[in-house]
Amino acid sequence: MAWNEPGGNGNNHDPWSGGGDNRGKRGGGNDQGPPDLDEALRKLQDRLGGIFGGGKKKGGSGGGSGKGPSKAAGGGFFVVIIVLAALFWAGMGFYTVDQQERGIVLRLGKYHDTVQPGLQWNPPLIDDVTKVNTTRIRSYDHRSLMLTEDENIVDVDMTVQYVVADPVMYILKIRDPSDSLAQSSESALRHVVGTSEMHGILTEGRDTLALQVQARLQRYMEDYSTGLQISKVNIKNAQAPRQVQDAFDDVIKAREDEQRVINEAQAYANGIIPEARGQAQRLMEESNAYREEVVAKATGEASRFTALLTEYTKAPEVTRERLYIDTLQDVLSRTGKVMVDVEGGNNMMYLPLDRLTEQQPLRDTSGRPVRLDENTLNQLAEQVLQEARQRAQTTSGLREGR
Structure with missing residues (x-):
């Protein structure tokens, strides 16, 4: 029968009673409560x-033998x-610092040391270690509306990239470095934009704007002892407010058209000015050549006249005859001529018909112009010959009468 069954709870069946010595009995040997x-x-x-x-000790006084062990x-x-x-x-004091991290150790709340990468140990509950990544490039985005120097509103969107250069300053010198960076970025950007014109910010001045903001923001970080190093400032977008974007697009387009027209005019000027200078230089060279030709010709004529004067002094009649022949040869060689032989003498009649027709066209009795073809010229020559013969006969009759 089990010890906890009715009638079976004697001294020999109770595992918690320790044999016949029932310590702490509750209600005699028939008690069935918990041990x-x-x-x-x-x-x-x-x-x-x-x-x-710590084994049991033998001997000693009767009361102390139970308490010593x-x-x-x-x-x-x-x-x-x-x-x-x-x-x-x-x-608990062992920890590992990564290669990109540095550990700041605070002993009882006071700065103690900067831990380098590797396996480290510091007494826990005494030292407090804060790990800071000093190589990871963090970024902060900022966008706001600002007033430029020429009193225009511009919407600038920029990104600031930075790293933790001094972990001690980053952890201990300032309460919230991220908030300080945000406020400093706002201040630096407003200061630079406020001293710039809108045209430069919207066009080719973005790179200069980013460099100026980066330099000013880095000075702020050093003055505030944040321990941050500004790596780069990127101006992602700079534009007019959305409410007036269309008007500014028209202005920018007009400026681009203006620049295009200026470039075209400059190109035309670059093409026409050298040509005009070349023509001017050609005229000057032609003028100089003409002057030298006239001077040389005059000098030659003067020398020829001096030589002719010497010959004329020696033989006036011969020289006069020679000059007359040379003059006729020079004149008649440059013009058309018609020679008419007059009967009854050795006189020759010269008719410059080509010169006459060039000066004034011939007309008949009705006033209509006459075309000088070969037949017309022959008829005209016959009329001239008849008129010459009549004059010759008249002249010879007068001579006989005398």
Whole structure:
């Protein structure tokens, strides 16, 4: 029969009674309640004391023989707890700092050291270690409406890239570095935009604007001891407000047209000015050549006249005849001529018909112009010959009458 069944709860069947010695009985040997917890803890302490060298002591006074082993067992147990706690505390102090990080050690709330990468140990609960990545490039985006120097509103969108250059300042010198960076970016951008014109910001002045903002923002970070290093400032977009964007697009287009017309005019000027200079230089060269020709011709004529004067002085008649022949040869060689032989003498009649027709066209009795073809010229020559013969006969009759 089991010990906890009715009628089977005697001394020999109770596992918690310890044999015939029923300690802490409640209602005699027939009590079926739960086991005594104090007795169970006492037995556990006795066993732990035996394991760690706190065995039972023999002899001594009758009352002290039961308390000595319990105190020794309790002291050994607490030593084990302390050793385990010390090992656990020491194990909590090991940590690893990555190659891209630096560790800031605060001992009892005060700065103690900066830990380099590798396996490190610091006493926990005494030292507080904060790891900071010093190589990762962080970014901050900012966009706002600003007033330019020429009193125009521009919408600027920029990105600030930065790294933590001094982790001690980044952690200890300022409460919120990110908020300081945001306010400093706003201030630097407004200062630079406020001293620039809108045309430069919207067109070719973005790079200059970014460099000026970066330099000013870096000075702010150094003055505020944030420990941040500004790597680059990018102006992603700069435009007029959306409400007036169409009007500004028209203005920009007009400026582009103006620049295009200026370039075309400059190209035309570059083409026409050298040509005009070349023509002017050609006229000057022709003028110089004409002057030299006239001077040389005049000099030659003067020398020829001097030579003719010398010959004329020696033989006036011969020289006069020679000059007359040369003059006729020069004149008649440059014009058309008709020679008419007059009967009854050795006189020749010269008719410059071509010159006459060039000066004034011939007309008949009705006033109509006459075309001088070969037949017309022959008829005209016959009329001239008849008129010449009549004059010759008249002249010869007058001579005979005398």
